[in-house]
Amino acid sequence: MDAPVESAHRGPVARRIVSGAGWSIENVVCDLGPNDRPSDERFNRTTIAAVLAGTFECGTRSKKALLYPGSFLLGNAGSHFECGHDHVGGDHCVAFHFDTALFEEIASSAAGSAGFRFAPPMLPSSSNFAWAAVESALTAEGKSCTAAEELAISLADRVVRTLSGHNERPLRPLPRERRRLLRALHYIAEHSEEPLTLDDLSSVACMSKFHFLRCFRAVIGVTPHQFLLALRLRRAAVKLRTTSAPIAAIAFDTVSAIFRPSMSAFARSSA
Numbered sequence: 001m002d003a004p005v006e007s008a009h010r011g012p013v014a015r016r017i018v019s020g021a022g023w024s025i026e027n028v029v030c031d032l033g034p035n036d037r038p039s040d041e042r043f044n045r046t047t048i049a050a051v052l053a054g055t056f057e058c059g060t061r062s063k064k065a066l067l068y069p070g071s072f073l074l075g076n077a078g079s080h081f082e083c084g085h086d087h088v089g090g091d092h093c094v095a096f097h098f099d100t101a102l103f104e105e106i107a108s109s110a111a112g113s114a115g116f117r118f119a120p121p122m123l124p125s126s127s128n129f130a131w132a133a134v135e136s137a138l139t140a141e142g143k144s145c146t147a148a149e150e151l152a153i154s155l156a157d158r159v160v161r162t163l164s165g166h167n168e169r170p171l172r173p174l175p176r177e178r179r180r181l182l183r184a185l186h187y188i189a190e191h192s193e194e195p196l197t198l199d200d201l202s203s204v205a206c207m208s209k210f211h212f213l214r215c216f217r218a219v220i221g222v223t224p225h226q227f228l229l230a231l232r233l234r235r236a237a238v239k240l241r242t243t244s245a246p247i248a249a250i251a252f253d254t255v256s257a258i259f260r261p262s263m264s265a266f267a268r269s270s271a
Helices: 100-110 129-140 145-164 175-190 200-203 209-220 224-242 247-270
Strands: 012-020 023-030 039-042 045-054 056-059 064-067 072-075 080-084 091-098
Touching: 012 145, 023 145, 045 145, 091 100, 091 145, 100 145, 100 209, 145 200, 145 209, 145 224, 175 200, 175 209, 175 224, 200 209, 209 224
Parallel strands: none
Antiparallel strands: 012 023, 023 091, 039 080, 045 072, 045 091, 056 064, 056 080
C-alpha cells in the first residue's frame, strides 16, 4: 500500500470563527518558515489582526514591519502585502475583517474622517491593547455573536483612534436617541431568552449598529451584551428566591440562554 500523500499546501489557513453583517472574525494559522518564499496576499476587506503567537515580517516591498505576539497587523481593503518568516516558522493570528461601509462609519467617529486608511502595516504592543489580544484568544474559543461583534467594533474604534490621535468630545445622545434606546431596552427585556444581535437591537432603535453601540454605552454604561447578561443573571436570582423550581433546572436554563448563541456559532464554524 502506498503511503498517504501529504498536502502540498503551505501558507496561511483561515477558519471562520463568527461573522455578522459587515464583519467577521477568523482564526488564521500559517506554517511558513525560513526556507519558504514570502507569501503574496491581498486584503479583501479592512483587516485588524491580533498576533497571538510567532514572529514574521509583513508589509509592502517598500514598507515592512516586524510582527510579534501582542502586536496588530493592519490592512486596507484592496491592498497587497507580503509576509515572510526569516527567523522562525509559523504564526497564529485572530483577524477582524470589516466591510467598507461599517469601517467608514467607525473611522468617521474615531478619526474624524470616513476616508481614514492605515499608513503603517502594524500597531505595536502596548498595555492599552493587551486586553484585545486576550479577548481575541477568548473569541477563538467561541463567544456569543453579539459579544464578538461588540469586541470587533470596539477594537477597530480603539485602533483607529490611537493611530489618528483624534480626540472626540464625549458623546451626549439627543433626547430622540434616548427614546430610541429606551425602546431597545424594552425589547431586550421582552426577548431576553432569545438570541439577540446588534443588528436586531439597532434595527429596533432605528440607528446604525455602530452609533447604537456608542449611544448605549454612553447612556447605560455597559454594552448591550453585558446588559443582557446581567439581566439574565438577575432573573435567575429572582427565580431562586421566589419559586420552588430546582436550582439545577434554573442554572441549566440560564447557562443555556447565555451560551446557546456561541455554541451555534461554533457549530457553524466547525461545519
